[in-house]
Amino acid sequence: IRDRLAGDIGWKNNKTGQKINVEHLTLEASNGLSLKEVSGNFTDTPQGNRSLNFKLASLDLTKIKPYLVQLPIPAEPLQKLTSLSPTGQLDNLVLRWDGNKSETKTYQISTQFRGLGITAHEKIPGFSNLTGEIDANQNSGKIALKSAKALLEFKEILRWPIPANKLEGVISWNITEKSTGKETKIQASNIAISNPHLSGNINATYLMDGKKGGLLDIKGKFGNGNAKFAPFYYPTMLGKPTLHWLDTSILSGRAEDINLIVKGRLADFPFVDKQNNLDAKLGLFRVTAKVSNSTLEYGLGWPLIEGLGLDLLFEGKRMELNANTGHILGNQIIKSKTTIAQLDADSPMLIIDSEVSGSVEEGVKFVNKSPVITVTQGFTEDLKTSGQGKLNLGLKIPLQNIDAAQYKGLYLISNGSMAAESIPTLTNINGPLEFTESSLTAKNINASAFGAPVAINLSTGKDKTIHVIANGKINDASIKQVLASQGSENQSLINAANYLSGSTDWTGDITIQKPAVNISIQSNLVGISSRLPAPFSKAAGESLRLRVDKKQAPNSDTMTLTLGNKLAAKILRTGENGKLQLDRAAIQLNSVAANELKPVELSNSKGLQFTGNLEYLDADAWRNVLHEIAGKGSNETAFPLQKIDLKINVLDIFDKRINQLKITNNTDKDGMRASVQSREISGDLQWISQNLSLIHI
Numbered sequence: 001i002r003d004r005l006a007g008d009i010g011w012k013n014n015k016t017g018q019k020i021n022v023e024h025l026t027l028e029a030s031n032g033l034s035l036k037e038v039s040g041n042f043t044d045t046p047q048g049n050r051s052l053n054f055k056l057a058s059l060d061l062t063k064i065k066p067y068l069v070q071l072p073i074p075a076e077p078l079q080k081l082t083s084l085s086p087t088g089q090l091d092n093l094v095l096r097w098d099g100n101k102s103e104t105k106t107y108q109i110s111t112q113f114r115g116l117g118i119t120a121h122e123k124i125p126g127f128s129n130l131t132g133e134i135d136a137n138q139n140s141g142k143i144a145l146k147s148a149k150a151l152l153e154f155k156e157i158l159r160w161p162i163p164a165n166k167l168e169g170v171i172s173w174n175i176t177e178k179s180t181g182k183e184t185k186i187q188a189s190n191i192a193i194s195n196p197h198l199s200g201n202i203n204a205t206y207l208m209d210g211k212k213g214g215l216l217d218i219k220g221k222f223g224n225g226n227a228k229f230a231p232f233y234y235p236t237m238l239g240k241p242t243l244h245w246l247d248t249s250i251l252s253g254r255a256e257d258i259n260l261i262v263k264g265r266l267a268d269f270p271f272v273d274k275q276n277n278l279d280a281k282l283g284l285f286r287v288t289a290k291v292s293n294s295t296l297e298y299g300l301g302w303p304l305i306e307g308l309g310l311d312l313l314f315e316g317k318r319m320e321l322n323a324n325t326g327h328i329l330g331n332q333i334i335k336s337k338t339t340i341a342q343l344d345a346d347s348p349m350l351i352i353d354s355e356v357s358g359s360v361e362e363g364v365k366f367v368n369k370s371p372v373i374t375v376t377q378g379f380t381e382d383l384k385t386s387g388q389g390k391l392n393l394g395l396k397i398p399l400q401n402i403d404a405a406q407y408k409g410l411y412l413i414s415n416g417s418m419a420a421e422s423i424p425t426l427t428n429i430n431g432p433l434e435f436t437e438s439s440l441t442a443k444n445i446n447a448s449a450f451g452a453p454v455a456i457n458l459s460t461g462k463d464k465t466i467h468v469i470a471n472g473k474i475n476d477a478s479i480k481q482v483l484a485s486q487g488s489e490n491q492s493l494i495n496a497a498n499y500l501s502g503s504t505d506w507t508g509d510i511t512i513q514k515p516a517v518n519i520s521i522q523s524n525l526v527g528i529s530s531r532l533p534a535p536f537s538k539a540a541g542e543s544l545r546l547r548v549d550k551k552q553a554p555n556s557d558t559m560t561l562t563l564g565n566k567l568a569a570k571i572l573r574t575g576e577n578g579k580l581q582l583d584r585a586a587i588q589l590n591s592v593a594a595n596e597l598k599p600v601e602l603s604n605s606k607g608l609q610f611t612g613n614l615e616y617l618d619a620d621a622w623r624n625v626l627h628e629i630a631g632k633g634s635n636e637t638a639f640p641l642q643k644i645d646l647k648i649n650v651l652d653i654f655d656k657r658i659n660q661l662k663i664t665n666n667t668d669k670d671g672m673r674a675s676v677q678s679r680e681i682s683g684d685l686q687w688i689s690q691n692l693s694l695i696h697i
Contacts, residue, residue, distance in 0.1 A: 004028040007038070017045035022054075033063035040095075052097045059090040061116075077104070084124065088116035110135040120155035127152050130167070142172040145191070159243075160232050166194040169202075184208040197229035198222045198258065213266030225255025227294055238343045241399035245350060253294025253308065261286045272316040276342050287314040294326070298338065298352055299397050299405055303328050303369045305336075317342045323354075329369065330362035331391065340399075350397040355390065360416045360429075363389040372409070375440050377464055378514040379420075387416025387429060409435045413445070423510060423519070424449050424482070426456075433458070440466060451478035452503070468510035475503035476528070495629040499531045502540050517552040533621040535566045535591035535614060556580065562597065565590055570600040584608070584642070591615045592649075607642025614646075619653035641665075644674060651678075 007025030012018065025038035040054025065085070068078060093111040097104065112133045120126030132145040150164040169191030175184045184207075191202040200222025207215040231247045238246070264271045264283015271283035278284075294308040308326035313319070323336035336354035367373055367380050390412045397405040416429035431445030442458035454472030461467065474482075480497045506523040523546045530538040538544055549560040555576055561569045568588040573580035586600045589612030603609060644665045651658040661678040674685040 003030055015046075017043060017049075019043045029063070031063055031066065033060065033067070035059070048100045050098070050100055052095065055094050057092065059093055061086040061088050061090065075102075080121075083121045084118040086116070086118050087128070088130070089114045104138065106138050108137045117151075120153045123156075125152065125154050125157075126161075138175065140172070140174045142170060144170050157235055157237075158233065159236060162232060163195045163197070164193050165196070166192060166199075168192045178209075181210060183210075194224075196226065197232060198225040198255070200258065202260075211265065212268060215265050216262055218260060218262040220258075220260035222258035222260070223256045225258055225289065225291075227251075227253035227255055227291060230255075239345070239348070242340060242343050242345075242348045245348075245399045249297050249299075251295040251297060251304075253291045255289045255291045255312070258289040259287070270316050276317050278316045285314075285316060288312065296321075296338075298350065298395070299402050301371045303366060305333070308333070310336075314343075317344055319343055327358075328356055329358075329365045331356040331358035331366055334390075346400075348399045350395070350399055352393070352395040352397070354393045356393070357388070357390040360385040360387040360389045360413060360418075363391060363411060363413075366391070371405070371407070371437065372435055375435055375438070375460065375464060377466060377512060379466060379512045379517075382420050384419045385417060388414045389416065390414075405437065407435075407437050411435070416447075423517070424508075426454070431456075438464070450474040450482050463513070466510075466512040468508070468512070470508035470510070471505070472508070473503055473505055474523075476500045492629045496532070496625075498628075499625070500528055501531075502528045504528045515552075515554045519548075519550040519552075521548045522546065533618050533625060534616060535589065536563075556583075560600070565593075565595075565597055568597040568600045570602055572602055586611075588612060589614055589646075603642060605642050607640040609643040610641065611643070611645040612647065614648045616650045617648050617652070619651060620655065656680075 005025075005027050008021075008023040009025070010021040010023075012021075019041060020043075021041045023039050025035065027033070027035040027038070036057055038054060038056045040052070040056075042053075043049075043051045065082070068082060091112040091114065094109070096106075096108040098106045110133070114131050115128075116130040116132075117128030118124070118126055128151045129147065130145060130150050131147045132143060134143045135141065136143075145168055147167040148165060150167045151161045152164055152167075153161040170189045171186065171191070172189070173184055173186040175182055186204075186206040186208070188202060188204040191204075193200065193202065200220060202218065202220040204216070204218040206217075209215065227250050230250055231243075234243055234246050236243075262269070262283075262285050264285070268282040270285040271279055273279040273282075289312040290310075291312050292309045294305075294310060296305040296308055298305070305323075305326050305328050308323055310321050310323040310326075312321055319338075319340040321336075321338040323333055323338075326333040326336070334355040334357055336352070336356075338350070338352045340348050340350055342348060364380050364383055364385055367376060373380065392410040392412075393407065394409070395405060395407045411433040413429045413431060413433065417425070417427045418429060419425040426447045426449050429445060429447040431442065431447075433445070434441045438460075440458060440460045442456060445456040445458070447454050447456060449470070449472050452473040452475060454470050457469045459467050476497060479500060480494050483494045483497060504523050504525050504527040506521055508522075509520040511518040524543045525538065525546050526543050527540055528538065529540040530536055532538075544564045544566075545562070546564075547560075547562045551558045556572065556574045557580060558573075559569075559571045561567070561571075566589065568590075569586065571585040572583045574583040575581050584602050584606050586602050586609040588597055588600050590597050591614045593615075595613055644663055646661075646663045648661040649659065651661050658681060659679045661676070663674055663676055665674040676683055676685060
């Protein structure tokens with residue numbers, strides 16, 4: 001529908017055909033189309049030959065679309081032109097066209113364009129807001145670009161349009177006739193592009209010869225890359241699992257020295273053989289870059305790698321990241337290699353091999369903030385450590401199921417130390433610790449415990465229980481050191497250790513299944529002598545089996561102790577928030593060779609159970625020892641005596657001898673009442689508020 005039509009129109013019809021001429025034509029349509037100063041002619045001969053020549057000052061492509069069907073354009077090119085939905089402004093347009101209803105024979109077009117755009121269609125890329133000029137005919141052409149704030153869309157190749165704040169350069173082409181048909185050679189010369197993502201230049205040639213998609217040769221060099229925008233450039237051919245990992249793992253970084261090479265026939269892209277190995281005969285696809293200050297998260301639950309400096313490589317179907325700097329928490333990267341061997345695999349596999357170093361404290365942090373903590377059962381959460389360590393870590397992560405990741409690590413400790421409430425303190429730790437997603441292993445780790453060397457072996461069971469076996473040596477000074485480390489309430493035991501001298505071998509067995517920790521320590525005490533009175537006197541060469549078992553729970557621990565056939569004890573401590581106090585204990589003594597110690601059981605009441613069967617006891621000697629052990633001014637809190645059942649065949653006390661003594665007790669509301677029987681003395685004793693009374697004797 002025309003709002004205004006003005007100008008000169010001439011028409012001629014004769015035997016040679018018909019011809020229409022227009023001069024100074026102005027047309028304004030209701031949809032906004034405006035044509036001014038149109039000059040041209042159209043000729044149609046009886047043989048079907050047609051020609052069209054015209055010039056116009058400007059043309060809005062958006063407004064011309066409804067009228068394209070009225071132009072003498074063959075059906076096939078017209079359909080493609082309509083599908084592309086061209087937009088933008090053409091200025092100083094000159095067009096000459098010769099052909100017929102079905103084909104174009106010759107054409108010549110030249111124009112400047114502004115805001116030019118087309119919709120991506122089939123394999124033709126889309127773009128918008130291009131500025132430049134074009135000069136073309138049926139044999140050759142050239143486009144000079146000088147655009148700002150443009151947008152490029154490579155549909156079905158890239159997921160999102162690429163912004164181009166600057167897009168400049170020249171694209172030219174030549175069409176030649178060959179015996180096999182027409183060949184078109186397109187050349188892009190020094191195409192400069194810049195945007196917030198990157199900036200650089202592209203040079204390319206593309207030979208369209210009808211063979212395997214044509215021959216492409218692209219070389220691009222870029223810099224100022226921002227890794228945050230890398231997902232814009234990952235091709236869709238990589239598949240969803242790989243794209244998801246790339247999108248969520250390479251989180252930041254700066255990329256420089258970015259180089260792109262694509263050389264080969266498009267049907268062979270990305271130029272690998274059936275085994276996905278590079279095939280130079282087919283061509284080459286390679287992208288390289290140097291990335292700095294990058295942040296990488298290679299899987300959920302693993303600590304971030306930060307400050308990462310790496311060389312990036314995409315080649316064929318392979319991705320490879322080689323890191324040379326960076327840190328994981330406080331652990332410095334020595335080297336790291338990340339690969340995906342086949343990016344477009346149905347189930348792509350991410351493989352990572354890294355070597356890092358740092359303090360043992362930072363190594364433990366890595367364990368506690370990674371899936372490795374499931375193997376340690378949380379045992380490492382409360383460790384206090386020092387020293388240096390080096391970690392070699394290998395991961396295999398199926399990108400379709402990241403939870404099924406497999407990993408293998410080797411952690412080498414140098415001059416380390418380790419302390420926790422649940423285990424003996426270890427110093428001078430040296431040796432390797434190996435772990436996988438299901439196991440923890442250490443063989444022949446050397447350390448010091450109780451002030452002496454110790455060898456440690458560690459393994460885990462199918463239920464991920466940690467099992468530690470240790471072998472070492474302990475001396476009298478170390479015994480006092482260990483007792484002192486347990487707190488000031490052990491002062492009496494520390495003083496008692498003054499009666500010991502020498503050194504002996506020991507073995508330890510620790511089982512950790514958080515929150516439970518079980519410790520068992522054994523020794524034959526050969527090499528240790530004791531100056532304590534009988535039944536605990538001992539020569540250095542004498543073998544006397546000692547076993548200490550400790551079971552720890554969140555708010556309690558139970559210790560069981562046996563010393564040959566002489567002593568059996570069981571001690572329970574309870575409390576809250578790690579502060580434990582003595583709750584109940586049972587002690588059994590024996591020096592009668594014919595008797596065997598019975599298993600010690602704790603009662604349900606708070607206090608001490610004291611039982612025994614002794615052949616001989618020198619109470620005077622023990623009074624002196626106990627006086628020295630307690631020390632002057634000792635005010636240690638007395639522990640309530642809940643039960644006593646003691647037999648002593650010969651007792652020396654106060655320079656007197658008592659034979660066949662038996663002491664048993666009965667409790668009442670006022671305290672403890674004991675019954676004493678012997679050949680020399682019998683009667684009752686009562687203990688009330690720390691005062692001893694003779695009731696009947």
